[in-house]
Amino acid sequence: MTAERLGGAPGRIPLDALDRDGALTESAERLGSRGEFLRGGAVSIAVGALALPGAARAATHNADEDILNYALSLEYLQAAFYTEAERVGALSGRLAEQARVVGSHERAHVEALQSLLGGRAIKRPRFDFQGVTENPAQFRQTAVAFEDLGTAAYKAEAPKIQNAEYLAAAVRIHSVEARHAAWIRRVAGSVPAPDAFDEPKARPRVERLVASTEFVVADPVTRTSSEPRFTG
């Protein structure tokens, strides 16, 4: 699919930059030739794409709403990823089950955040997962990265939220993302809970990682004439 890229040419990053504890690399090493691809220096697999459109961000003056929109951008990414994987149908067994259930959760998170934000919710960007959802091994690796990242992103933002209702909603999603992470790690043969403490990951770093994947291919305000490819 020909994709309009955001903001010039984002640098691709090696897998290990996303790989907090080596679990992804370990998994990749079990994948043979596919693992070679995943470990390669030009690998851009994984974590994803969340660069928030500047326009949407500027329009949000309330700090809490800015945080919720950031969370929404991550949920859009995750929801689209699992929805596409389910639609493509290349997964089977435990992976397919994970994609189906987790996808339904991520779509629910999107709806919950949209509901909290009302008319101030950012719009959904367009995604291109570049075939990752069609390959079970790549799907699995990317899902591990997404879920660990999502958990770390919510963790970094939660203490900044002022509104109690927003905070209560955010922490209840935060722990679900952690469940997802443990789930897909277990499926991947990695330790579901690799550390005694999960560490937060600051927004600029998350957004850089997301941008590096090139999964987000179009700003939601893009003047494309085509419909979004995925609506998860």
Added chain:
Amino acid sequence: MAFQNRRITIETVGGASQAQPDARDPGAGAEFRRRALFGGAGILIGGILIGGLPRLAVSAPSAAQDTEVLNFALQLERLQEAFYAEAEDSLAATGELSEYIRVVGAHERAHRELIEKALGGDAVPAPELDFGDVFASPESFIDAAVALEETAVAAYNGQATNLTPEALATAARIASVEARHASWARGIAGEAPAPRGSDRAIGAARAQTELAELGLVTG
């Protein structure tokens, strides 16, 4: 040890208005009742409840309230640490279950140590623990582990709005690890690792009730 005299209910941190037990999640109660029949009978832990704390009304976050909430968390972590330590000693676990017990037990110990350190001289005394026969079989153990981790996740979520941002940042580093444990344990038990899109958030009183239903605490 006259611990009984120190026991009061943990409702001191239980009145959280944001804690919305199961109003939106009617299935959770049934889940716990089922588990209580299955896995929990026989565990007896006296004095897990927080003793000697002032009955602060739950209100805007403050350093004093942080202390109270962290003491509640400390007792939860002590309970979990002891639970897994006992499992390691008395359960003939193999394979993934053995790994789960070892890894998660080490996490709970680290959580307890961090919270104890944060509280310093404000930490309440450790409870006396008296486990029963929940470790009789891997099945009864993992059911109890699922229930215990579920309560821990919901309890941490329920306290989020009671904490100052600094204390919340610490608690959140633990809370998601408890959620990973819950997911892992559920997977071992053959259940959906993430049964709902939004996790429960419960107050301390509800947490106490759930642990009591499991036989994990008395009173």
